[in-house]
Amino acid sequence: MYDCYKQANDNRNTSRDLASSVVEVASHVQTAVETTTQLARENAFQNHLKVIDSVTVETELQGYLKAKNIEFVEKFDILSWWKNKAVEYPILSQLVRDIMPTPVSTVASESAFSTGGRVLEVYRSSLKPDMAEALICTQNWLRPSFYQFKAIKFDEECEICEDALNGTIIF
Template sequence: MKVQWSSTYIMLVRASEDKQYVDDFVYEIAHEEKDKAKCSKLDNLTLAEDEWERADLFIQLLVHTNERQQAFSSETQPCLQDAIPALEGLHKAWTVRVERPKYVPFADALQAATEKIADYYDKTGDTDAYVISMYLTPNMKGMYFKKNWDASLQRKAETLMEKVFCERYTKLHSTSAPPEPGTTGQRQRYLGTNEEIYEGTSVIHWWGANVYHYPVWASLAQDYLSIMATSISSKRAFSQGSITISKRRNCLKNDIVEALQCLKCAIRHDLLLQASGPSSVTEETISKEEDSEELTEAGTVSDEEESGGAWDLILEDDDEE
């Protein structure tokens, strides 16, 4: 039976925390069974102490999968940039533990698991999106490659980004001329700057605020950071579709179903009434309003000035009393 690693981890953690209740449950169902043969089989399901210890060891191995999977399974934030570091980290963690004596009972399983991780990792080479998304993370960029990849792979990643940047620059400026030397300066200005993302600020908001500083990079970020690292959310949306299209609503057209799904998502994530993000239109509107207020204040005599000021009013009230 195929079981996802994170699901197995959560199940085992819960069982380990409540092992006394698990043992009591097995004992009770075995005690209530009148057939002796079935009762014996149920009684054999009770875990011995050494079996619980092995389950705890298994949990120690699966915690790595759960942490890595959560790293690139977000539905609300870009997470494709975490895929390569997560896979490399998981492969390293399990490879190290294959030779450790305490994990001997899991040696074969660990070997098979590391091979599966290697297969997943090799598939990241089928698309450039993983590397590009890492460069589009402002406080990360190429730091991971410099720290963990050899010189040839680093250069390969740098060449890729140079190519992608130049192609996007040419597309945005609608010219077939070689994008030299303008693109070099823009590209290096971003790569050579130590950016900082403050706590509470998402990568998306950062790019929204810096779209004018790095227009070409921001254009790439718009395309690549929106790519989901896993298909979990799309599968969930597909499953929710079967709830929307019930037996009583089986004649809904595709555009209506799409609209209903989008509306449900917006309501569930409180997206209907959201403050507008940073944009040139918003900034221009605010600027015009501020200029208008300044002109009004400069050309209008306030009520306080006409009556002598607020302090004078207070004095007059005191005199009247």
């Protein structure tokens, strides 16, 4: 997930850098040779910044994990802490902004995915039909069937074998 955010951040920085270089070039009236030389320098500088950014981005997660833990505070606000650390951890703070507001469900997983006594309708299910079908089929495949795995007593099994040997039972 971190890599996805890193790529999105790199794309955003690239488009911002390209827009700023276009504005800068448009504001200066220069000859074609000077403009080409300047663009070549800017592109080289932008490539250099990308290399530096990729090095710092790769170490951002490692730096966060290696950072010293903060002291326990009774009324600690994690969202405010991440807001303050957004400059230090830009990609991780974006990731946290997307994940932290996600509500945590207190429903037991058994009741959430149980199909007994429920009718799945469009209005009652936010799952796509393919996913609901896959979950129900998987549940049925994984749950042992009573008839398939019925425990047969040893005496009954011996009687069935003897009847089969005597020819009284036809398979």
